[in-house]
Amino acid sequence: xxxxxxxxxxxxxxxxxxxxxxxxxxxxxxxxxxxxxxxxxxxxxxxxxxxxxxxxxxxxxxxxxxxxxxxxxxxxxxxxxxxxxxxxxxxxxxxxxxxxxxxxxx
Amino acid sequence: xxxxxxxxxxxxxxxxxxxxxxxxxxxxxxxxxxxxxxxxxxxxxxxxxxxxxxxxxxxxxxxxxxxxxxxxxxxxxxxxxxxxxxxxxxxxxxxxxxxxxxxxxxxxxxxxxxxxxxxxxxxxxxxxxxxxxxxxxxxxxxxxxxxxxxxxxxxxxxxxxxxxxxxxxxxxxxxxxxxxxxxxxxxxxxxxxxxxxxxxxxxxxxxxxxxxxxxxxxxxxxxxxxxxxxxxxxxxxxxxxxxxxxxxxxxxxxxxxxxxxxxxxxxxxxxxxxxxxxxxxxxxxxxxxxxxxxxxxxxxxxxxxxxxxxxxxxxxxxxxxxxxxxxxxxxxxxxxxxxxxxxxxxxxxxxxxxxxxxxxxxxxxxxxxxxxxxxxxxxxxxxxxxxxxxxxxxxxxxxxxxxxxxxxxxxxxxxxxxxxxxxx
Numbered sequence: 392x393x394x395x396x397x398x399x400x401x402x403x404x405x406x407x408x409x410x411x412x413x414x415x416x417x418x419x420x421x422x423x424x425x426x427x428x429x430x431x432x433x434x435x436x437x438x439x440x441x442x443x444x445x446x447x448x449x450x451x452x453x454x455x456x457x458x459x460x461x462x463x464x465x466x467x468x469x470x471x472x473x474x475x476x477x478x479x480x481x482x483x484x485x486x487x488x489x490x491x492x493x494x495x496x497x
Numbered sequence: 498x499x500x501x502x503x504x505x506x507x508x509x510x511x512x513x514x515x516x517x518x519x520x521x522x523x524x525x526x527x528x529x530x531x532x533x534x535x536x537x538x539x540x541x542x543x544x545x546x547x548x549x550x551x552x553x554x555x556x557x558x559x560x561x562x563x564x565x566x567x568x569x570x571x572x573x574x575x576x577x578x579x580x581x582x583x584x585x586x587x588x589x590x591x592x593x594x595x596x597x598x599x600x601x602x603x604x605x606x607x608x609x610x611x612x613x614x615x616x617x618x619x620x621x622x623x624x625x626x627x628x629x630x631x632x633x634x635x636x637x638x639x640x641x642x643x644x645x646x647x648x649x650x651x652x653x654x655x656x657x658x659x660x661x662x663x664x665x666x667x668x669x670x671x672x673x674x675x676x677x678x679x680x681x682x683x684x685x686x687x688x689x690x691x692x693x694x695x696x697x698x699x700x701x702x703x704x705x706x707x708x709x710x711x712x713x714x715x716x717x718x719x720x721x722x723x724x725x726x727x728x729x730x731x732x733x734x735x736x737x738x739x740x741x742x743x744x745x746x747x748x749x750x751x752x753x754x755x756x757x758x759x760x761x762x763x764x765x766x767x768x769x770x771x772x773x774x775x776x777x778x779x780x781x782x783x784x785x786x787x788x789x790x791x792x793x794x795x796x797x798x799x800x801x802x803x804x805x806x807x808x809x810x811x812x813x814x815x816x817x818x819x820x821x822x823x824x825x826x827x828x829x830x831x832x833x834x835x836x837x838x839x840x841x842x843x844x845x846x847x848x849x850x851x852x853x854x855x856x857x858x859x860x861x862x863x864x865x866x867x868x869x870x871x872x873x874x875x876x877x878x879x880x881x882x883x884x885x886x887x888x889x890x891x892x893x894x895x896x897x898x899x900x901x902x903x904x905x906x907x908x909x910x911x912x913x914x915x916x917x918x919x920x921x
Contacts, residue, residue, distance in 0.1 A: 431866050
């Protein structure tokens with residue numbers, strides 16, 4: 392199991408544990424973590440699973456894909472550590488990952 | 498009266514289903530506007546999803562001719578997210594115009610990256626969360642005012658008194674457009690989508706373009722006022738000051754105005770009407786909603802799925818490619834039928850039912866997917882949410898008194914008339 396912590400824009404913290412291989416988006420939607428919609432079901436096509444990856448994890452979370460880069464054009468407040476949660480697969484290397492969710496999704 | 502009407506309409510539906518079942522496959526043409534007037538196009542989609550999900554369709558309407566109908570959810574998702582293969586540059590509707598015909602409007606929805614991305618970013622922030630929060634109170638106040646002004650015990654047209662009124666108010670607010678003239682926006686929206694070739698009652702192309710030029714003149718006045726003033730947060734000021742939009746030529750300004758007016762007007766307008774009709778047709782769902790108004794959160798996306806106010810978006814292949822076993826040639830045009838994908842049982846459980854407490858109600862195609870996804874989706878949802886939050890405590894019932902009149906268009910799926918009565 393991989394442990395991930397979601398922190399929303401008010402500072403509320405929600406830790407969840409999911410099997411290795413789950414995407415970060417599914418980790419949120421399967422556990423009804425608010426603030427992540429995932430309207431397209433994980434196709435990198437709606438920009439409604441925008442998260443800010445905690446800077447100390449950004450290296451391990453990997454780089455954005457070209458498609459993800461384009462979809463991040465749609466989000467309200469993109470930052471350097473913006474990612475789409477459907478494009479991050481949780482492996483043991485990401486055990487303990489911390490991400491923040493924005494005030495609202497696209 | 499109601500019962501007789503629904504009975505007649507049930508007969509018409511049964512006949513339509515039989516007619517569609519008897520047609521040779523190659524004759525199925527979902528872009529026939531009559532199928533939308535009669536609300537029978539669903540039978541064509543049902544058959545296409547089952548028998549020929551990516552279907553070569555032929556329309557007798559000049560300018561539409563031959564096109565591919567993409568009818569399944571996953572194939573639509575694939576086309577919508579492959580903008581390098583399926584371009585938007587030739588327009589978003591099936592109608593082709595001769596090169597350089599001014600009727601082919603230039604607008605960012607009909608552009609590919611990078612120009613699309615730059616222009617879209619200019620208007621993105623008007624519908625950003627911070628602005629939506631600022632607008633909530635204003636939308637609620639206007640919605641309450643419009644609802645409080647409705648007659649009691651008297652039949653009236655819901656489309657005109659509520660749907661058009663509310664969406665036009667909103668649009669005027671976004672543009673900071675003089676409120677007294679707001680019905681001009683409705684008129685221009687209707688003109689922009691009018692097409693003589695698909696609707697004999699529509700104005701001649703020259704009349705349409707003359708009206709759109711009046712729109713351009715009016716907005717050019719607003720543009721000139723605002724470019725000489727500090728940047729503000731209305732759409733005209735944003736376009737006038739935006740780096741990617743301030744040097745637009747007049748025709749490109751016209752195109753983007755049409756995009757924002759139609760996008761912000763026709764769509765939400767028809768979801769406001771379609772939602773009322775859906776709840777009337779499904780009284781058990783209305784009962785659930787009355788018992789638990791918190792269901793408005795899932796009601797809203799379900800209405801948007803159910804209505805699918807834009808039935809399709811067009812793409813044009815820029816290379817030879819393959820889709821669901823069909824060979825698509827460079828230059829072929831495709832209709833991604835969102836209306837059909839939203840009824841695809843392989844993607845959405847019980848898609849033929851309107852369910853206000855559906856699981857995963859947001860996973861519908863109505864806003865499109867990929868880089869062209871609707872820019873105003875959250876605003877649309879907010880308007881619908883507030884409308885239902887204000888309706889439920891205010892009215893015990895809104896009775897639908899007869900059949901709706903549907904718009905003669907295969908693109909804008911909507912209504913011109915819905916007779917209703919609110920009991921005293």
